[in-house]
Each structure stands twice: as C-alpha cells, then as structure tokens.
Amino acid sequence: MKFSQYFLPTLKEVPSDAVIPSHILMVRAGMIRQLTAGVYSYLPLGLRVFKKIEKIVREEMDAIGGSEFYLPALSPNELWAETGRLEDYGDDIFRIKNRELVLAPTHEEVFTSIAKPNLISYKNLPQIWYQIQTKFRNEPRPRGGVLRGRQFTMKDAYSFDATWEGLDESYNKNAQAYRNIFTRCGLKFFTVTAFSGAMGGSESEEFMVEAEAGEDTVVISSDNKYSSNLEVAVSFSENIGRKNSGLEIEEFHTPNIKSIEELAGFLKITDKSRLAKSRLFVIPAKSEGKKDEYLLALVCGDDEFSETKLAKIFAGIRPGHPEELFDIAGAEAGSIGPVNLKNKTVKIIADLKLKDADELISGACKNDYHIKNIDLKRDVVGIEYFDIRTVKDGEETVDRSSKLRMTKAIEVGHIFKLGTRYAEALGAKYLDVNGKDNVIIMGSYGIGIERIAAAYIEQNHDKDGIIWSGEISPFDIHLISVNKKSDNIKAEAEKIYNELITAGYEVLFDDRDDISPGVKFKDADLIGVPVQVVVSDKNMKNGEIEIKERRTGDRYRIQISDFNQKIKEIIGNINKN
Ligand code: ATP
Ligand code: MG
Secondary structure, three states: OEOOOOOOOOOOOOOOOOOOHHHHHHHHOOOEEEEEOOEEEEOHHHHHHHHHHHHHHHHHHHHOOOEEEOOOOEEEHHHHHHOOHHHHHHHHOEEEOOOOEEEOOOOHHHHHHHHHHHOOEHHHOOEEEEEEEEEEOOOOOOEOHHHEOOEEEEEEEEEEEOOHHHHHHHHHHHHHHHHHHHHHOOOOEEEEEOOOHHHOOOOEEEEEEEOOOOOEEEEEEOOOOOEEEHHHOOOOOOOOOOOOOOOOOEEEEOOOOOOHHHHHHHHOOOOOOOEOEEEEEEEOOOOOOOOOEEEEEEEOOOOOEOHHHHHHHOOOOEEOOHHHHHHHOOOOHHHOOOOOOOOOOOEEEEEHHHOOOOOEEEEOOOOOEEEEEEOHHHHOOOOEEEOOEOOOOOOEOOOOOOEEEEEEEEEEEEEEEEEOHHHHHHOOEEEOOOOOEEEOEEEEEEEEHHHHHHHHHHHOEEOOEEOOOHHHOOOOEEEEEEOOOOOOHHHHHHHHHHHHHHOOOOEEEEOOOOOOHHHHHHHHHHHOOOEEEEEEHHHHHOOEEEEEEOOOOOEEEEEHHHHHHHHHHHHHHHHHO
C-alpha cells in the first residue's frame, strides 16, 4: 500500500475528547473517527486491523465446527417481548420509532427463532452457530472510543444441545476457541467467573485483559493461579473471634454519629472490626399474595458489603429505602443494628468473619444511640452466616499460598451457559430418542472485535504510538523512502517495495514526496508497524538499508545483498515473541 494513495490521516495532537491511550492512538494513527457519541467510522487502517481480528475469530470458530451466519440487525419487537427482554433492556435497546422494530443488541432471540423450526430432533443436535455482525446498544456511558461503543462488531455464537453434558462440551469448545483467539491476537488475558446478571444464565466466564483503562475491578493472585471479579472474589479471612467477657448489652448516646469512621473517632478506637456495619435490605416477594421479606446484614466495620454476593444468595435483593428503614428498623441508616429491630420478622445474617463474635458495637435501632457488648451467639437468635464481604487489596488467597492484587481490566469476551431460558420462552424443542419433547439447551458466546484492538493497544504502546506485532498488525513492514523529489531513492525504495510484496509481505510504503524524514519517522512510530525499513541516500551510498524494530527500537544496517534474509529473520523473531 502506498501512503501517497492511502487515506491515512495521522494527527499530531491528542483529540480533545480522548482520555485513554487506545482511544487517543486509534484517532491519531488514523484508524477511526467519531461520528457521534459512541459511534465511529472505521478508516482504512482501522478496518484492516478489525478484519484481521475477524479472520482469526472466524478460523478458530470454524475449527470447533461453528457454522457462520449473518443475521439482520433489525428485528421485530414481538420476538423480544416473548423473552421479556424488550422490558429488561429498557432504554439500552435502540427502538425504531415508526416501526415495531428494534436494533438488536445481541441475537439470542433471532438465533433461537431459527433453531425452533429447524432443530427439531436429537439428530439435528448439537450445533454451534455464529456470526460476526454489527450490534447496537444504547450504552448510557459510551467511552474510550471503540472500547464501549453504541454500534460495534461482535462475534456472537450460540450452542444448541440435547443434554447438559452436551452443553458442557460445547461450552468447553468455545472456551478453547477463545483462548486460541486471544493468544493469536497477542493479548495477555485471564478469565474470571462472572455473575451472569440480566442474561439469566448459570455458569459464565469473562475473558479479561489487564489495563488501567478497564472498567472492571478484578483481583489476581501474585502466582496468577486465582483471578476473579472483585464483587465475587474470595480471600482468606480470619474470624474475629470471641472475647468471652460475658458483658451485658448496653445502650449509649452517640449524638450525630452516623458512620463507622465517626463512631471510631467518638470511641477513640482504631480497630474497627468490632464496630459491626449494619445494612437493611429488601427481598421482594417471589409471587403474588406473598410479602416482601426484610434482611439485616452485618459485616465488620472495616469491611464493605458485596451486593453481588448478597444477590447470589438472595435473588432480587435491593437496599432498603430511607422510609423503609424507619418503618422496619425504627431508625435512620447510621443507627440501625441487629438488636431491638422494630419489625421482629427481619432475618439477620452476618459475614463469616463475624461468626459467633461478641463485644460488638452496632446501631441501637434508635436515632443517635448505639449498643455495645452485642454477642451474636447470645443476643441474635437465628442468625445465619455467609461470605458477604468484599475482599481487599493485599489479602491472601483462601489457601494462603499467594497474595491478592486488585487491578483494572477490560472484558474482551464472555461465555455463558444459558440453559433453557431462551428456548423455553420461544418454545424451541426437539424430539429425543424416545420421541419425547425436550427444550433445547443453549449457550452463548460473545467477543467484541473492536474492543480486542483497543485492549491490544492498551497493552502495547509507548509515548510515540502503537506497537503492533503478530497477526493483527495492519502491515508487516513500514517502508520509508527518505527521498527528495530529484534523487533516485524513491525508485530504489519502490524496487524494494515490489520485491517485498512479491515475497508475500504486507507493506505500507511511505512514498510521500513533500514530507520531511522526521515526520515520516514519527508517523511510522505512531502507526506502529513492527518493522520499519528505511531507504535513504546516506545508507544507499554504502549499499545499505536500515531496519528498525518498533518495539525495541533496535536498528540494523544491512547490506542490500543480505536484506531478504535479515528481514525474514527479524519478522520471524517478532512473531515468535
Ligand atoms: P460490558 O460488561 O462491557 O458491557 P457485556 O457483558 O454487556 O459487556 P456481552 O453482552 O457479553 O457484553 O457482549 C460480548 C462482548 O461484546 C463483550 O465481551 C465485549 O467484548 C463486547 N462488547 C459488549 N458491549 C460492547 C460495547 N458497547 N462496545 C464494544 N464492545 C462491546
Ligand atoms: Mg454491557
């Protein structure tokens, strides 16, 4: 590709709306341009990278026996209403106002609607279906360029199985394909077990790339054997134990003391573990005629609640509103506790660290009062214990073999065991060997194409620009001719360009006439092709060509006669790493 003919608008300045490195560099390197919030045009260089990622994805999906589809983005409202997701998605789904249509944010419904009349016998199963297609999501906070767009490309795959063992097998195949894909894309990744939330699935895993720009907080052990989303992470946590002094509970006045910090200051103590933090939750009634239930949860004063862990134990749980607090506990948020609750039906639970603990201090369920010497064993009948705390940076793994580190990560892929949720809602059934009707068991597997590119750049850049390597690099070689209009250097460079192309390399040839060498070098570093080849008058005089490795900055002067061999070696080495 000749630079002079290619549309490759590089920028010196940092775009004003870009904050994270990948966004800044994708715009500066001429890969993308924003059209409107969260909506991007892919310029030729960007498209080249995305297509390479798609190629890898396609090859790995085909390798596990996936069949490629291409389904429409427009789909009828009724289909989404049938699974209840028109409502679930709310404002996050794009709806076409003058037609009863939505722009699909994902394709479980549409794929299942194809499965229903076609996968009717056990003989038709299992199947893995996939597509690489544009998705539309009205993300409330599009950010980071293509990292979180409102229009983006996803590879979404769906498995259809007759049995749960079959689902396990399909899921494992997809997981392996994902590992292959991310490895080939040059990402350093890890997986975390995810809470499947609104998708309504059971087991699910997210593929994560560590990056400061990431929106997910994750925990990784220093030996890399354990990784988890922060909300569900577990650590070694010691029970705070009993003091067994047998002291009776005692109410005391704590005017205007609302937080644990204020309480610790008031009592002049630094160890906050026995200042039990109490929070009231509501578990909505599961069926009509049933009543909402109330839950008071306790953690140590120096811990935080994990609402995700709570939601895993008590489905649908939500924090109590201020009015509810007064009605149920008899006090405001800063003054509630497990003793003297106004409503006696409140279920009380505590974190495992508090198991059977005594000499606790908590709210008195009376504004501006606290109670001390609470003994959970003695004073709180029917209390149950669960792991409901959020782990902290630096804690040990459960088996105490390694330390946990908290960091930020980007989710690049997500695999779910959906089970029968969609097939059930849409009535997708198959006949088993005995001629009996059964609901098809499904999995769904998604990868963000542009997000892979963004995540790669987050992990592979320096102050000068992007550092590509391996299969997703837009080109193998960036050939620069340092020529003046008058000399024959450009003709020499063009000869090398043609030879490299004949040898099978993808070459970006900076043949521009009116551009200074300095600008060409800066552009080359910004665009980040792994190998730069410089043809200049100075070197040519000695019969030499210069090669620079983008990542290391290493430069080599090569005799023209050795060039073909050397370039092969260098590219081979880069792709090995
Ligand atoms: P997130 O938690 O980041 O919103 P998600 O859980 O909504 O992601 P899925 O519905 O599982 O994502 O989609 C599968 C993959 O599609 C994600 O792993 C991610 O790589 C990509 N993806 C999701 N939303 C976006 C988006 N708004 N822009 C770009 N890629 C996206
Ligand atoms: Mg999302």
